[in-house]
Amino acid sequence: DARVTQTPRDKVTEMGQEVTMRCQPILGHNTVFWYRQTMMQGLELLAYFRNRAPLDDSGMPKDRFSAEMPDATLATLKIQPSEPRDSAVYFCASGLSRNTEAFFGQGTRLTVV
Amino acid sequence: GQQVMQIPQYQHVQEGEDFTTYCNSSTTLSNIQWYKQRPGGHPVFLIQLVKSGEVKKQKRLTFQFGEAKKNSSLHITATQTTDVGTYFCAAVTGGGNKLTFGTGTQLKVEL
Numbered sequence: 001d002a003r004v005t006q007t008p009r010d011k012v013t014e015m016g017q018e019v020t021m022r023c024q025p026i027l028g029h030n031t032v033f034w035y036r037q038t039m040m041q042g043l044e045l046l047a048y049f050r051n052r053a054p055l056d057d058s059g060m061p062k063d064r065f066s067a068e069m070p071d072a073t074l075a076t077l078k079i080q081p082s083e084p085r086d087s088a089v090y091f092c093a094s095g096l097s098r099n100t101e102a103f104f105g106q107g108t109r110l111t112v113v
Numbered sequence: 114g115q116q117v118m119q120i121p122q123y124q125h126v127q128e129g130e131d132f133t134t135y136c137n138s139s140t141t142l143s144n145i146q147w148y149k150q151r152p153g154g155h156p157v158f159l160i161q162l163v164k165s166g167e168v169k170k171q172k173r174l175t176f177q178f179g180e181a182k183k184n185s186s187l188h189i190t191a192t193q194t195t196d197v198g199t200y201f202c203a204a205v206t207g208g209g210n211k212l213t214f215g216t217g218t219q220l221k222v223e224l
Contacts, residue, residue, distance in 0.1 A: 098209030
């Protein structure tokens with residue numbers, strides 16, 4: 001049963017600490033998205049990749065957020081330093097190609113205290 | 114930038130009543146997708162609309178894409194408690210690569 005895997009599922013950290021979230025897309029999918037979900041802002045697109053190349057990361061605060069795909073089986077989203085306003089659920093999703101559905105992971109619930 | 118608005122933001126219905134959510138984009142879309150997110154869950158794909166004026170049905174759900182490809186709607190006939198969740202439209206742009214989600218409509222169904 002192919003699925004997108006995200007780790008960790010939950011993360012509580014102190015303000016100022018570095019946070020790294022990981023995502024394993026479905027094997028063979030060449031598009032990867034990172035979304036942030038909050039009650040106030042809904043589902044915000046942070047960044048997306050196609051064939052491991054970043055196509056658009058304009059949704060990310062550049063000073064503290066970074067997204068990479070070291071290889072086709074791993075996408076990372078890093079926050080350094082973290083702030084309480086970063087508390088949210090972060091979703092990774094992958095897609096097989098253009099104009100196809102996105103498959104979401106279970107999400108990482110981040111709490112910054 | 115791309116903006117996708119949905120109305121209403123919330124909807125409470127009695128079981129058996131119909132429900133409709135509307136999605137409006139500030140720009141013309143390549144395609145539009147619809148997702149459902151159950152409470153505590155993650156978005157799950159429902160359908161994609163591609164053609165201007167397209168109408169698709171899935172059992173009690175009817176999806177429409179506007180003639181100008183700037184708006185869409187999802188209609189649920191005779192809601193059930195299993196329909197509870199948040200329904201999102203998602204605009205496909207950027208040559209088919211970019212997926213921007215709407216603000217969502219949260220549906221609650223009461224017995």
